Amino acid sequence: MTKVSMTIDGARYDDDVEPRLLLVHYLREVAGRIGTPVGCDTSNCGSCTVLLNGLSAKSCSVLAVQADGAEITTIQGMANGEWHPLQQAFHEEHALQCGYCTPGMIMAAADLLRENPNPTDQEVREGLEGNLCRCTGYQNIVRAVMRAASASQGAAS
Amino acid sequence: MTVTTEIGKARARKEDARLVTGQTNWTDNIQLPGLVHVAYLRSPMAHARIASVDVSAARGAPGVIAAFSGADFAAEQGSLPCAWPVTPDIVIPAHPPMATDEVRYVGEIVACVVARDRYAAADALELINIDYEPLPPVLDMEEALAEGSPKVHEAGNKSFVWPFAQGDIEAAFRDAPVVVERTYRQQRLIPCAMEPRATVAAMVGDEITLWTATQIPHVLRFLIAAVLGIPEQNIRVIAPDVGGGFGSKLQVTDEEFLAVLLTRKIGRPVKWTESRSEGNLAVHHGRDQLQRIKVAADADGRLRGLSVDLLADMGAYLMLVTPGVPLLGAFMFPSIYKMDAYSFRCTGIFTTKMPTDAYRGAGRPEATFAIERIVDELAAELDIEPLELRERNWIKHEEFPYTTICGLTYDSGNYEAATAKARDLFGYDDLRAEQQRRRASGDPVQLGIGISTFTEMCGLAPSRVLGSLAYGAGGWEQASIRMLPTGKVEVVTGSSAHGQGHETAWSQIVADQLGVPYEDIRVLHGDTQVSPKGMDTYGSRSLAVGGMALVSACDKVIEKAKAIASAMLEAPPEEVEFEAGVFSARNGSGASKTIQEIALAAFAAHDLPDGVEPTIDADATYDPDNFSFPHGTHLCATEVDTETGFVTIRSYVAVDDIGLVVNPLIVEGQVHGGIAQGIAQALYEEAVYDDDGNLVTSTLADYLVPSASDLPSYVTDRTESPAANRLGVKGVGEAGTIASTPAVVNSIVDALRPMGIRDITMPCTPERVWRAIQTARGGDQDSAAQQHEARQSDRTQGNSPSGIAADNDEAQQSGGAA
Numbered sequence: 002m003t004k005v006s007m008t009i010d011g012a013r014y015d016d017d018v019e020p021r022l023l024l025v026h027y028l029r030e031v032a033g034r035i036g037t038p039v040g041c042d043t044s045n046c047g048s049c050t051v052l053l054n055g056l057s058a059k060s061c062s063v064l065a066v067q068a069d070g071a072e073i074t075t076i077q078g079m080a081n082g083e084w085h086p087l088q089q090a091f092h093e094e095h096a097l098q099c100g101y102c103t104p105g106m107i108m109a110a111a112d113l114l115r116e117n118p119n120p121t122d123q124e125v126r127e128g129l130e131g132n133l134c135r136c137t138g139y140q141n142i143v144r145a146v147m148r149a150a151s152a153s154q155g156a157a158s
Numbered sequence: 159m160t161v162t163t164e165i166g167k168a169r170a171r172k173e174d175a176r177l178v179t180g181q182t183n184w185t186d187n188i189q190l191p192g193l194v195h196v197a198y199l200r201s202p203m204a205h206a207r208i209a210s211v212d213v214s215a216a217r218g219a220p221g222v223i224a225a226f227s228g229a230d231f232a233a234e235q236g237s238l239p240c241a242w243p244v245t246p247d248i249v250i251p252a253h254p255p256m257a258t259d260e261v262r263y264v265g266e267i268v269a270c271v272v273a274r275d276r277y278a279a280a281d282a283l284e285l286i287n288i289d290y291e292p293l294p295p296v297l298d299m300e301e302a303l304a305e306g307s308p309k310v311h312e313a314g315n316k317s318f319v320w321p322f323a324q325g326d327i328e329a330a331f332r333d334a335p336v337v338v339e340r341t342y343r344q345q346r347l348i349p350c351a352m353e354p355r356a357t358v359a360a361m362v363g364d365e366i367t368l369w370t371a372t373q374i375p376h377v378l379r380f381l382i383a384a385v386l387g388i389p390e391q392n393i394r395v396i397a398p399d400v401g402g403g404f405g406s407k408l409q410v411t412d413e414e415f416l417a418v419l420l421t422r423k424i425g426r427p428v429k430w431t432e433s434r435s436e437g438n439l440a441v442h443h444g445r446d447q448l449q450r451i452k453v454a455a456d457a458d459g460r461l462r463g464l465s466v467d468l469l470a471d472m473g474a475y476l477m478l479v480t481p482g483v484p485l486l487g488a489f490m491f492p493s494i495y496k497m498d499a500y501s502f503r504c505t506g507i508f509t510t511k512m513p514t515d516a517y518r519g520a521g522r523p524e525a526t527f528a529i530e531r532i533v534d535e536l537a538a539e540l541d542i543e544p545l546e547l548r549e550r551n552w553i554k555h556e557e558f559p560y561t562t563i564c565g566l567t568y569d570s571g572n573y574e575a576a577t578a579k580a581r582d583l584f585g586y587d588d589l590r591a592e593q594q595r596r597r598a599s600g601d602p603v604q605l606g607i608g609i610s611t612f613t614e615m616c617g618l619a620p621s622r623v624l625g626s627l628a629y630g631a632g633g634w635e636q637a638s639i640r641m642l643p644t645g646k647v648e649v650v651t652g653s654s655a656h657g658q659g660h661e662t663a664w665s666q667i668v669a670d671q672l673g674v675p676y677e678d679i680r681v682l683h684g685d686t687q688v689s690p691k692g693m694d695t696y697g698s699r700s701l702a703v704g705g706m707a708l709v710s711a712c713d714k715v716i717e718k719a720k721a722i723a724s725a726m727l728e729a730p731p732e733e734v735e736f737e738a739g740v741f742s743a744r745n746g747s748g749a750s751k752t753i754q755e756i757a758l759a760a761f762a763a764h765d766l767p768d769g770v771e772p773t774i775d776a777d778a779t780y781d782p783d784n785f786s787f788p789h790g791t792h793l794c795a796t797e798v799d800t801e802t803g804f805v806t807i808r809s810y811v812a813v814d815d816i817g818l819v820v821n822p823l824i825v826e827g828q829v830h831g832g833i834a835q836g837i838a839q840a841l842y843e844e845a846v847y848d849d850d851g852n853l854v855t856s857t858l859a860d861y862l863v864p865s866a867s868d869l870p871s872y873v874t875d876r877t878e879s880p881a882a883n884r885l886g887v888k889g890v891g892e893a894g895t896i897a898s899t900p901a902v903v904n905s906i907v908d909a910l911r912p913m914g915i916r917d918i919t920m921p922c923t924p925e926r927v928w929r930a931i932q933t934a935r936g937g938d939q940d941s942a943a944q945q946h947e948a949r950q951s952d953r954t955q956g957n958s959p960s961g962i963a964a965d966n967d968e969a970q971q972s973g974g975a976a
Contacts, residue, residue, distance in 0.1 A: 019277070030275075035187040036180020038401070040352050041434035045858035048352060076180035088178040092170050095823045098831060099657030100177030101352035101401030107178065126866040133858065135352050135402050136657050137827055138834030138894075139866040 005069040009034055010078025018065045024058075025049040027065035028075060036077040037104055040133070047132030050105035051075045057112035059105075059131070076104035079111070086149040087111055096145035098136035106132050110146045119150060161738040164666035164676055168823040171662040172681075173655075176399070183398040185356035185371045186431045193358070194223050196420060196430040197279035198413070199269040199286050200439065201261035204297075204510040204851020205310070206290035208259055208268065215285040216271050221278030224424050225286065227269045228258035231419055236385045238475070239410055241377075241630035242482035244506075248318040251311040251508075253475040255412035255419075261290070262310055262474035262510050264852055265439030267412050272424060276431070295510045295851035299448055299469045302507050310474060310508035317472050317506035318481060322488055324563050325499030330463025334454035338536050343919050344524045346446035346471070346845040348855070349517050350863050351656075353401020354437045359417035360427035367394045370414055373407040374694040375654055377478075377631070379686050381410045382418060393418075397684035400656035404835070405516035406441045407656065408696045410478050438856045443845055444517020446471035447484060449528045451491070459540050459547045463499040464563075466491050466528070472506050473513035480515045481506050482629060486615070486697075487521030489564040493529045494573055494613050494789060495551040500563045510851050516696060518835055519892040522614045523899055530610045530900035531907075531917075538911060544904075545577065545586075548611050555879070566615060568787045569882035571815065573611060576877045580791040580813040583873050589795055589809075597912055605808075606796045608905025612897045613789035616889035617702030621781050634781040635699070636691040637707035639668065639715045641774050643761035645754025647672065647679045652692020653704035654684035658891065659824040660700060666820055667705055667885070671712035672753055673739020691779070698788070698889030701820065706883055707780035714776030719756040722774065725767045726751050726759060786881050786888040790814035792833070794901040798909040803928025805841060805906055807870040812897065814874070817881040817888035825890050829874050832894020838864050839895075840902035844921050862921075910934070 002017040028034040040048030044062040052074040079085040097103040113128035211227035238253040273279035294308035302315040358369040375395040383390035448469040454462040470484040537544035555572040593605040621632035636652035665679040723741035724731040733744045742750035763772035795808045842862040855861040880886030913934040
């Protein structure tokens with residue numbers, strides 16, 4: 002067992018974990034942050050995407066011990082009194098149906114907009130290539146990300 | 159009188175609040191005191207006798223509570239049910255949830271470990287020893303039918319033959335000026351709902367609760383009782399939030415039965431969550447048919463007859479509706495077209511692969527693909543514009559209701575209107591002109607235009623029809639309205655959603671029916687103790703059947719409330735009117751009571767008239783008297799790079815007639831997602847087994863579910879011919895998937911037809927398209943292949959160059975047609 006400590010959605014967690022424990026399983030089963038789901042075992046689907054020190058990471062592809070000392074934001078840490086602009090935009094643009102991919106999609110989109118606050122449709126499509134959705138056909142996801150981008154631009158200006 | 163304020167409104171969904179914030183109740187999120195984890199050992203052999211299983215080492219491993227083999231369940235596990243014995247002499251082999259003496263596909267469960275955590279359970283699987291005696295795999299349907307083929311089951315490889323014929327098919331083909339015959343392959347698909355399956359079971363006293371990622375909590379509860387012999391009243395099935403289904407969770411699974419048996423055996427709650435690669439192996443697959451289709455037509459293109467001979471791969475066993483899926487297609491091959499005769503035959507065949515079953519559209523996408531492909535071929539054969547040929551044959555709008563050659567009565571439709579709108583939005587004539595220019599200039603990137611004028615039978619289903627097709631249950635749906643004393647409303651539905659947005663749409667319907675605020679309504683579903691009756695969610699049935707049940711229940715609420723209102727308003731019931739949530743007396747007194755006031759009065763029950771029950775709650779069960787028939791015209795333009803074989807969808811227009819729209823936002827989402835799944839079949843996805851029967855597409859790295867960058871934006875619009883039911887609704891869950899696959903493939907073939915290419919087997923990967931072009935050009939494939947591979951991106955898939963229809967086969971002409 003190895004000691005890890007990290008900050009998840011603003012709270013500090015200290016635990017002893019097996020070195021092989023995946024970060025996503027640590028989040029879900031040790032820390033009780035169950036908002037981040039698991040959709041595959043080959044890091045293709047992106048459902049488990051979180052922000053690791055501010056950058057998007059597929060938490061199925063990171064060991065908990067590798068995240069020692071890190072600051073992690075999950076979908077459950079996105080709302081701050083009110084919903085994050087991406088959460089609001091996903092809702093308003095009907096960018097989710099079953100919602101399983103949504104946590105990862107929103108976290109990946111957050112990182113995409115951090116890197117490129119004013120993307121084109123095509124840049125959004127390419128930026129979210131690592132996140133699969135089976136329900137929406139992606140069109141409304143693209144709309145939602147564009148809407149959140151312009152909402153943030155509006156807020157910034 | 160109903161005042162419509164909510165229906166038709168593009169409301170963002172109620173259910174999103176928990177989904178966008180990570181508060182969703184997926185089955186894998188469930189924690190219970192004492193919960194232990196199950197891992198299953200699955201057969202690595204496609205076909206083998208199990209000589210011995212030794213789980214003793216696993217039992218002693220750290221953290222392990224128990225380990226079992228099939229022998230441990232043999233006395234109690236029964237056989238997984240098939241609810242659709244399509245013919246009296248159908249072969250339905252025994253299907254034990256855990257194999258006992260023989261395995262018949264890679265992925266079949268042979269043993270399990272129960273441990274304190276999922277890692278320990280997975281570790282201990284490694285310690286189980288199994289001796290297999292290999293048997294020959296059976297992988298090809300035609301070879302499976304050949305004499306001397308190894309047998310999947312003792313009874314042989316043929317499960318059933320289901321024939322259907324209407325009209326004089328011989329006369330239709332005899333002396334027909336044109337006959338076109340083709341063979342199409344519907345590749346095997348993996349549904350890939352984003353939520354992997356998960357099941358939690360717990361037994362307290364004699365009550366067993368099963369939480370499971372299912373589309374069918376009610377059907378599952380009934381079948382656990384009926385097959386495992388557990389008293390039905392002791393079983394509670396809960397479908398918590400379910401992350402997509404597409405038919406794949408319309409199943410009664412090995413893992414669900416075993417979870418029930420395991421919790422009973424070990425006396426602790428158990429959880430199993432599959433990995434994606436486990437799911438690709440062992441979630442039922444879809445499609446997998448070989449379609450031999452033949453049309454006879456007059457020289458002017460009028461259809462005389464249609465003949466279909468289908469081979470359908472059942473896989474190793476018959477699961478819940480495995481044999482019924484191709485039959486749902488049987489009635490859809492004639493689609494929107496009039497003809498004199500139709501014959502259909504389906505042979506259900508066993509192979510040593512994962513069983514097939516319902517996948518979005520279930521039989522109807524397959525049928526629609528074949529008819530829409532061959533209508534294009536007929537058009538080419540006769541040199542008639544393909545839209546024009548369709549119009550010559552389709553049912554005209556003034557002919558509805560129309561009884562088709564299959565005996566289905568289409569209640570409504572307007573193919574002219576949908577097609578005209580689609581043509582317009584698409585810029586059909588301009589694209590045809592551009593296509594001509596590119597052909598003339600020898601542009602290496604050719605333009606193709608694909609048409610799909612489709613219909614489907616939805617709203618499954620009139621119970622009598624299901625009975626006549628030997629299905630094991632009815633097709634009704636249930637709804638209850640509970641008027642709470644504070645005037646708020648609980649709506650209970652038997653149709654449990656897994657992404658479709660029932661909580662929102664049902665609220666909109668009830669808000670209008672009862673005249674109560676949308677916000678005051680909560681929709682409850684997916685728990686057999688909360689929603690005790692239901693036939694669940696599949697086949698685009700929820701709105702057309704479940705929605706109608708809501709309306710019937712609301713009628714009853716209003717009727718009951720009227721009796722109480724009558725007393726309160728001191729007016730006879732026939733003098734009491736109901737409009738927009740208010741009962742008022744027609745006697746000029748101006749007195750009125752809201753439905754919320756009546757609900758409170760019923761709750762208090764102080765002053766009710768004699769004989770009036772102190773409640774206005776009501777239940778209704780609705781059995782439709784017909785299917786619904788959504789239709790539409792989808793047009794797809796593709797650019798096909800003749801040097802690389804790469805296909806780009808340039809534009810896609812979908813005009814759907816789904817009757818009345820309750821929530822346009824939800825409808826558009828359903829259409830988008832449906833089209834994407836159909837495009838995925840056309841271009842990307844295929845479950846591939848190797849020669850030994852191993853699934854080589856067992857992960858999302860090998861099985862290409864398209865990403866955002868692989869798919870285009872869609873232009874969607876609607877026309878509306880109201881369905882004959884009271885709401886005028888038809889259903890939209892499957893339309894996009896049914897329509898889009900032939901639209902895309904027709905488009906690719908249309909681009910390449912001048913080269914003599916008449917088919918490309920799906921998925922139309924760059925490699926397959928490129929090889930088709932090379933073959934058509936008579937080029938040297940091998941040396942060209944080397945150059946090609948250097949150029950190709952790694953997103954090609956498909957292990958076979960087959961799928962090229964050469965120009966010199968199949969079509970025959972026996973008359974004077976061009």
